[in-house]
Amino acid sequence: MTETTEIDRPPRAVAPAIAPLLSVRNIEVVYDDVILVLRGLSLEVPQGAIVALLGANGAGKSTTLKAISGLLKTEDGEVTRGEIVFNGERINGIDPDKIVRRGIFQVMEGRRIIADMTSIENLKLGAYTRSDNEIDADIDRVFEYFPRLKERTGLAGYLSGGEQQMLAIGRALMARPKMILMDEPSMGLSPLLVKEVFGIIGKINRDLGVTILLVEQNARAALSVAIHGYIMEQGKVVLDGSADELRDNEDVKEFYLGGAGDQRKSFKNLKSFKRRKRWL
Numbered sequence: 001m002t003e004t005t006e007i008d009r010p011p012r013a014v015a016p017a018i019a020p021l022l023s024v025r026n027i028e029v030v031y032d033d034v035i036l037v038l039r040g041l042s043l044e045v046p047q048g049a050i051v052a053l054l055g056a057n058g059a060g061k062s063t064t065l066k067a068i069s070g071l072l073k074t075e076d077g078e079v080t081r082g083e084i085v086f087n088g089e090r091i092n093g094i095d096p097d098k099i100v101r102r103g104i105f106q107v108m109e110g111r112r113i114i115a116d117m118t119s120i121e122n123l124k125l126g127a128y129t130r131s132d133n134e135i136d137a138d139i140d141r142v143f144e145y146f147p148r149l150k151e152r153t154g155l156a157g158y159l160s161g162g163e164q165q166m167l168a169i170g171r172a173l174m175a176r177p178k179m180i181l182m183d184e185p186s187m188g189l190s191p192l193l194v195k196e197v198f199g200i201i202g203k204i205n206r207d208l209g210v211t212i213l214l215v216e217q218n219a220r221a222a223l224s225v226a227i228h229g230y231i232m233e234q235g236k237v238v239l240d241g242s243a244d245e246l247r248d249n250e251d252v253k254e255f256y257l258g259g260a261g262d263q264r265k266s267f268k269n270l271k272s273f274k275r276r277k278r279w280l
Contacts, residue, residue, distance in 0.1 A: 019088070020044040021179060021211050022068070027082030027092070029060075029067050029235075031075065037063045039235040040082070045179070050205050050212045052222035052243070054256060055232035061215040062109060064232070065181045068213070069106040070096035087178065101129050103178030109187065109215075111164040113171070115157030119149050122156050122167055126174030135174070142170035145200055162193040166200070173204070179211040186218045194218065198225055219256035223247050231256075 022045040029038035038060050045051045055061050066072050067079050070091070084092040091099055105126070113122050123142060127135045143150040146166040152159055156167060165185055172180050185201065186194045202225040205212055216222035223229055223243045231239040231252065239249070246252045 021047040021087060022213065023085040024064070024068065025083050025085065027067060027084065028080050029063055029072065029077055030080045031077040033076075037077070037235050038067065041232070041236050042082075043230050043237060043240070045211060045213050046228075047178075047211055048205075048209050049228065050202070050214060050226045052219075052226035052229040053213060053215045053232065054217070054219050054222060054229055054246075056217070059232040060235040061232055062183055063235075065106055065183050065213070065215055067092065068099075069104055069181055070094055070099045071106070097129065100175060100177075104181065105172040105175045105177040105179075106181040107168045107172050107183060107185065109183040111161075111168040113156045113159075113164050113167050116155055118154065119152050119156050119159070119167055123171055123174050126171035129175060138174055138176070142173055145173075145204060146170055161188045162190075162197065165189065165193075165197055169197075169200070169204070173208075173210075177210060179213065181213050181215075183215045184217065185214070186216060186221055194221055198222075201225055219246075219252070 024041060024043045026040050026042050027038055028036065028040060030036055041060070041064060043051070043053070043064075053061050053064060063072070063077070066075070066077070068084055068086075068091075072078055079092045082092075083090050086099075086102060086104060089102070091102065091104075094102075114125065117125075120139060123139050124135065127138065146169075148163055149166055149170060152163060156164065159167060169180075169182075169185070182201070185197055189197065198221050201212065201214070204210055205225070214222055214226060223246060226243045228242055229240065229246045230237045231246070239246070239251070241249070247257070
C-alpha cells in the first residue's frame with residue numbers, strides 16, 4: 001500500500017439532495033467472456049462531490065472506472081449486467097470518445113502522458129473533443145493550478161513523477177469535464193507530493209465544481225478530500241459511508257488506515273478470514 005500521509009483537510013461542500021450525477025447500478029463485468037470481475041457493483045456520485053473508491057489490489061477498482069469511461073473494450077471486457085447512468089442518460093455500451101464528449105474524463109493509473117511530446121502538446125490533447133477558441137486560455141488556467149508545468153518547456157518524458165501526475169490532471173481539465181475519474185493519483189509519489197497533489201484535487205473541486213470519483217489505495221489521503229467513500233472487496237462494495245464515518249470505522253482503521261495497534265498479532269489469513277467474516 002502507498003505510504004500514508006496526513007493531508008490538510010479542505011472544507012467539504014455538502015452534496016445536494018438531488019439525483020446523483022453518476023449512478024452505477026448492479027453491474028457485472030466479464031473479461032474474455034469467462035472471468036467475472038465485478039459482481040453486482042452499485043455506487044452513486046453526487047454532482048460537485050469528491051467520492052473515494054477504496055480497496056486492495058485486485059478488488060476491481062480500476063475495472064469500475066474503465067466500465068464507466070468505456071475503456072473495457074480495449075481489454076476484452078464488457079458490462080454484462082446492470083447499467084451506468086450519467087447525467088440522466090445510460091452510457092454503458094457507448095464509445096469512449098462519446099463518453100468524453102458527454103463530460104467524463106479519466107486520468108489513468110500511471111499517468112499515461114505522451115513522453116515524446118511537450119507539456120503544452122499533452123495539454124492540447126486533452127482538448128481534442130473541443131472546437132472553441134478558448135484552449136489557450138484554459139492552458140493558462142491549468143498553469144495557475146500547476147505553475148511548475150509552465151516552467152517545463154521540454155519533452156514530458158523528462159518530467160518528474162509528481163510533475164507527470166500534475167500534467168495528467170491538467171490534461172483532464174482541458175476537456176472541461178463535468179466529472180473526472182482519477183485512478184491512483186498518489187502512486188509512486190513521495191508523502192510531500194501526495195499532500196500537494198491531493199490539495200490541488202480539493203482546490204479544483206471547490207473552484208470549478210468538477211465532480212471527482214477517486215480510486216485510491218492511500219485511504220487516508222483519499223478520505224481527507226472526499227465527502228463519501230465506498231470500499232470494495234472481490235468485485236463488490238462491502239461498506240460505504242461518509243468520509244468521517246469510514247475514518248472512524250474500526251474495520252477501516254484496521255485494514256486501511258493502520259490503526260490496529262497491538263490488537264492484531266498476525267497478518268496470517270487476514271484477507272481470507274477476517275474480511276470475509278466481517279464484510280462478505
